[in-house]
Amino acid sequence: MTKHGTSAPRELxxxxxxxxxxxPAMHGVIRLLLELEGEKVAEAEAEIxxxxxxxxxxxxNEPWNNVVPWTDRLNYVSPxxxxxxxxxxxxxxxGLALPERCRYLRVIACEISRVTDHLTCVGASAMELxxxxxxxxxxxxxxxxxxxxxxxxxxxxxxxxxxVGGVKSDLPAGFQEQLLEIFGDIRRTLGEVEGLLSKxxxxxxRMAGVGVLSREDxxxxxxxxxxxxxxxxxxxxxxxxxxxxxxxxxxxxPVGSTGDNFDRYLVRLAEMEQSLxxxxxxxxxxxxxxxxLSDQELIExxxxxxxxxxxxxxxxxxxxxxxxxTLEGSGRGCHSQVVAPKADFTLPSKEEAYGSIExxxxxxxxxxxxxxxxxxxxxAYFAVEGGNGELGFHxxxxxxxxPYRVRVRPPCFFNMALLPKLIAGxxxxxIVATFGSINMIAGELDR
Amino acid sequence: MISCEEVFKSLKESIGDxxxxxxxxxxxxxxxxxxxxxxxxxxxxxxxxxxxxxxxxAVDYSQYGQGAQRHGLPVEVPNPAPRRGCRxxxxxxxxxxxxxxxxxEGRVALQCWVEGEQGPLSVQDLWPNADWLEREVWDMFGVxxxxxxxxxxxxxxxxxxGHPLRKDYPINKRQPLIGPKDDHSRDRMTEGDLRPRxxxxxxxx
Numbered sequence: 001m002t003k004h005g006t007s008a009p010r011e012l013x014x015x016x017x018x019x020x021x022x023x024p025a026m027h028g029v030i031r032l033l034l035e036l037e038g039e040k041v042a043e044a045e046a047e048i049x050x051x052x053x054x055x056x057x058x059x060x061n062e063p064w065n066n067v068v069p070w071t072d073r074l075n076y077v078s079p080x081x082x083x084x085x086x087x088x089x090x091x092x093x094x095g096l097a098l099p100e101r102c103r104y105l106r107v108i109a110c111e112i113s114r115v116t117d118h119l120t121c122v123g124a125s126a127m128e129l130x131x132x133x134x135x136x137x138x139x140x141x142x143x144x145x146x147x148x149x150x151x152x153x154x155x156x157x158x159x160x161x162x163x164v165g166g167v168k169s170d171l172p173a174g175f176q177e178q179l180l181e182i183f184g185d186i187r188r189t190l191g192e193v194e195g196l197l198s199k200x201x202x203x204x205x206r207m208a209g210v211g212v213l214s215r216e217d218x219x220x221x222x223x224x225x226x227x228x229x230x231x232x233x234x235x236x237x238x239x240x241x242x243x244x245x246x247x248x249x250x251x252x253x254p255v256g257s258t259g260d261n262f263d264r265y266l267v268r269l270a271e272m273e274q275s276l277x278x279x280x281x282x283x284x285x286x287x288x289x290x291x292x293l294s295d296q297e298l299i300e301x302x303x304x305x306x307x308x309x310x311x312x313x314x315x316x317x318x319x320x321x322x323x324x325x326t327l328e329g330s331g332r333g334c335h336s337q338v339v340a341p342k343a344d345f346t347l348p349s350k351e352e353a354y355g356s357i358e359x360x361x362x363x364x365x366x367x368x369x370x371x372x373x374x375x376x377x378x379x380a381y382f383a384v385e386g387g388n389g390e391l392g393f394h395x396x397x398x399x400x401x402x403p404y405r406v407r408v409r410p411p412c413f414f415n416m417a418l419l420p421k422l423i424a425g426x427x428x429x430x431i432v433a434t435f436g437s438i439n440m441i442a443g444e445l446d447r
Numbered sequence: 448m449i450s451c452e453e454v455f456k457s458l459k460e461s462i463g464d465x466x467x468x469x470x471x472x473x474x475x476x477x478x479x480x481x482x483x484x485x486x487x488x489x490x491x492x493x494x495x496x497x498x499x500x501x502x503x504x505a506v507d508y509s510q511y512g513q514g515a516q517r518h519g520l521p522v523e524v525p526n527p528a529p530r531r532g533c534r535x536x537x538x539x540x541x542x543x544x545x546x547x548x549x550x551x552e553g554r555v556a557l558q559c560w561v562e563g564e565q566g567p568l569s570v571q572d573l574w575p576n577a578d579w580l581e582r583e584v585w586d587m588f589g590v591x592x593x594x595x596x597x598x599x600x601x602x603x604x605x606x607x608x609g610h611p612l613r614k615d616y617p618i619n620k621r622q623p624l625i626g627p628k629d630d631h632s633r634d635r636m637t638e639g640d641l642r643p644r645x646x647x648x649x650x651x652x
Contacts, residue, residue, distance in 0.1 A: 049602035056587075057611055061618050215546055221576045222499050234549030241474065241551055253549065377512075377524045381475075381540065381556065383501075394538070396506055399524040400514015405612075407504045409540075417579045446602055 014042055017428075021050050025128050025432045028442030030416070032423075032431065039427055044420040051442040059406035064090055064373040065347075065366075067406060069160045074408060074444040076157055077120045078113035078387040080149070082444075083162040086406075088243060089382035089393035090164045094375035096293060098166070103244045104286040105167050109159075110244075110384070111275040111282075112149060112179075115186070116142050117387030117439075118226075118268040118275075125265070125436025126197060129206050134193050141189040144182045151175060164373045165346035166292020176283050183276050190272060197265070207262035211422045211434030214259060221418040225389020225411050227438060230267045231259035237385040249281050261437040292346045374401055388412045388439055410444040449496055449543050449553030451476035461491050474554040482559045485567035489539060489557065493573050496552060497541040500570070503580035505561075505588045509534045510614040533560040535590050537567070566590045587612035 019025075019032040026032070029050035035043040055074065059067045071082040084106045091098065098106075123138030146156040151172050153159040161168050197203045213223070218231045228235055234253045238246040254270035256263025307313070346366070347353070353363040366372035377399040383392040389411030396405040415438045422438075423431045451469065455478055458466040465484035470477045480488050512524035528534065537559050543552040559567060566584075569592040570577045581592050582601035589610035592598065600607065606625045609616050 049600075049604070052602045054611060057616075057618060219498050219544065219546060220574055222501055222574070229549075233544070233546045235544055235551075236549065240549060255549075377515075379506075390501065392502060392540075394502070394504060394540075398511045398514045402514060404511065404514060405506045407502075407506075409502045413579065414576055417576050 013037075019431065021047075025435065027124055027436075028440055028445070030440065030442065030445075032419075032435075034423075034428070034431075036428065039429075041423050041426055041428060041431070044424050046416055046419055048416060048442075049446050051446040053447065055408065055447040056406055059403050061402065063367075063369065063402050064375070065164055067403065068162060069158065072158045072160055074410065074447065075117070075387060075391070075412075075441045076443045077441060078117035079157060079159045080109040080113040080153075080161055081117075081384060081386045081391060083159060084110055084244075085382065085384040085386065085391050086393050086395075087162040087164050088384060089380055089395045090373070090375060090403075092382050093378060093380035093395055093397055094164070094373070096165050098244075099290050099293065100245075100287050101170075101289040102166050102291050102293075104282045105170070105291055106162065107244050107246065107249070108171075108279050108282050109149075109152070109161055109167070111278045112145055114275045114385075114387055115272050116145050116149075118272050119145075121387075121436070121439040122193070122265060122268050125261075125433065125439075126193075126203070128432045128436050129203060131197060131200070131203060134196055137189050137193060141186045144185060148175070148179050148182060151178075163292065163346050166290075169349070170291045180280065180283070183280070186276065187273075190269065194269060204262060206430070206433050207265060207437070208260055209258075210261050210426065210430045211437060212258060212260045213418070213422060217418065217421065218259070221421075222414040223389065223418055224414070225386065226264055226267045226271065227415055228389065229254065230256035230263040232257055237383050237390050241383065243382075243384060245282075245285075246278075248285065249278050251275075251278050261433050264437040292349075369401060372401065374399065383409070386411050386444075388415065388441065388444075391444075408444070408447055410447065412438065412440050412445050416440055416445055451478075451553065451555055454478070454492065454495065454553075454555060457495065458488055458491060462487055474551070475556075476554070477556045477558055480557055480559045482562055482567045485537075485539070485557070485559050486570060486573075489541070489570050489573055492541055492555070492557070496543045497555065498546075499542040499544050500539065500574040500576055500580075501542045501554075502540040503537065503577060503584060505535050505537050505584050505590055505612075507535055507588060507612065507614045529560055532563055535561040535564075535566075535588055537561060537584070537590070539570070561590055564589055564591060566592045568593045569595045571595075586610065589613065 014035050014037045017034045017036050019034055021029040021031045031047040031050070033045040033047065034041050053073065055070055058070055062070070068083055068086060071086045072079040074082045119138045119142040123135045123142070126138075127135035149159060150156045152175065153161040153168060213227065213231045215231045215233060218228050218233065224235060224237075232255055234255045236253045237243070238251075239253055251274045252270075254267050254274070256267050348359040348362045351359075353359045375397045377397055379394065379396040381392055381394045383390045385391070390409065391411055392409030394405075394407035394409070395403055398404040419435065419438060422434050426434070451472070455466060455469040458478065462480075462484040465481040466488065467479040467481060470479070508526055508528050511526045511528070515524050528536075539557040540554070541557065542554050544550075545552055561567075569581055571581070579601055581595065582599055584590050585592070585598045586600040586603055587610055599605075603611070604625070607622060609620070
């Protein structure tokens with residue numbers, strides 16, 4: 001081309017650009033291969049696997065309960081939901097019925113985690129569009145919740161709260177009051193964020209009408225969660241196939257209309273409020289009682305036998321016989337519960353394990369290799385509503401003391417498969433907004 | 448609600464005896480198919496309302512039942528594989544979702560045993576997300592899909608040797624280190640200068 005640009009028409013050429021795997025806007029490691037025509041994205045391809053840590057292979061080499069800590073590392077902004085999902089799948093395989101209080105505890109844990117997940121997603125995607133204040137507000141709110149999770153489980157992120165057949169421990173003293181107080185702060189934060197963003201010209205211009213996802217595409221790609229709901233399909237596993245106690249709780253399933261980035265933001269914001277509502281209802285409904293299966297109602301052996309003879313067997317299946325170590329006074333029917341190799345699935349409480357010889361023995365019976373949790377051979381699939389959508393665990397047992405196979409259906413795997421389609425045809429700058437709103441978590445994507 | 452008995456019946460009508468068995472009830476129904484009929488069966492089910500492919504995965508049954516034996520547990524677990532050559536079982540998980548109400552009308556899992564390592568036809572044409580799912584199955588298990596000879600790995604890198612979720616892949620196996628494929632990436636201009644020049648001792652002054 002000459003100096004003044006008069007001759008030789010400019011040739012329009014496309015070129016390739018790598019975005020990631022180390023890019024400040026690619027939270028998590030992922031590589032986007034973009035074919036650009038100037039500033040427009042002609043074609044895009046996503047390359048994943050940079051955070052593959054062989055979760056599924058590891059799970060095959062650990063006893064059933066020891067897989068729980070690995071599940072923390074799947075979706076690491078809502079680890080409690082992963083813990084719950086895995087344990088529910090194993091419990092479905094083993095045919096265990098959980099105590100009431102345990103179900104409520106798990107729902108509370110899940111919903112706190114869902115709020116932290118959405119706070120991270122909305123905060124981070126707002127920050128990438130320049131709204132740094134929002135990020136700081138939301139991280140502060142998230143930190144308050146993390147501290148409550150820390151009080152509940154002993155860790156902020158690597159929670160490992162559930163066990164097969166129960167949870168680690170009941171709520172600590174004063175947990176409820178403190179959490180409800182924090183909910184007030186979070187509601188205030190959400191209100192502030194809504195005021196800062198929802199009518200913010202810059203934010204709305206970047207989000208509205210960008211990354212539009214049609215209903216048909218969403219269904220064809222198996223997209224679930226907030227992303228599907230933003231496209232107008234009110235599918236929520238908690239509503240469609242209620243598990244734990246979700247059928248007794250009142251909550252709404254917010255849906256969007258256009259399926260663009262702004263709708264996804266609105267859906268997430270509305271969902272947080274619903275999660276707070278769910279936790280408050282749980283506190284009102286939660287009955288007292290044992291938090292794990294092995295801590296279930298203990299009935300004295302003789303009394304249990306008498307009840308059985310009278311035909312009052314309705315509740316006996318869920319109770320355990322309290323018998324003398326010498327089995328004195330116990331009916332023959334109870335022996336199986338006491339001497340069977342699979343008498344217990346869950347660990348005794350720490351007080352019991354450290355305070356009595358029976359507790360210590362039970363503890364070892366569970367943690368020794370070849371003992372403890374041994375579900376019957378077979379397979380089961382259980383889906384829960386994760387932060388990003390349907391989080392499914394497909395577990396296969398061959399009658400051994402460790403899983404034969406654990407397959408995770410990570411919700412954001414399907415969102416990511418769709419991403420190239422969402423960003424193709426748009427601007428490079430819009431990739432950041434769209435990528436932020438699909439909330440990719442590399443831990444669960446790559447496993 | 449879609450009744451799985453009726454789904455199975457209609458499958459029997461269209462693909463005959465290739466629909467082998469129906470187990471489980473309700474959302475936990477599992478239909479076992481013959482490998483050759485996977486694509487027509489899935490196409491049929493898609494037509495009858497199962498609009499979402501929720502998941503596709505495989506299980507390697509080559510060491511099934513050894514877990515119980517290893518610890519001397521008194522359980523005999525037979526390997527469900529129908530023949531010696533059948534090692535992998537694929538599971539396609541379908542869901543029928545009412546897009547208006549968001550309620551699940553039905554769920555079904557379709558399973559098939561894979562003959563050797565050659566899997567059934569790809570279902571990419573029915574559901575686009577099957578692309579990544581099939582790539583992952585190839586990556587982790589080495590099961591090929593009949594009409595995808597050039598399938599790429601998904602989570603692992605191209606030079607990875609073996610398929611790690613096979614039961615005979617040792618968990619502590621190390622992979623060879625990989626570098627650039629050829630010398631193109633080296634900077635030829637400075638290559639000689641960067642290497643320390645070795646001078647034989649006797650020639651030192």
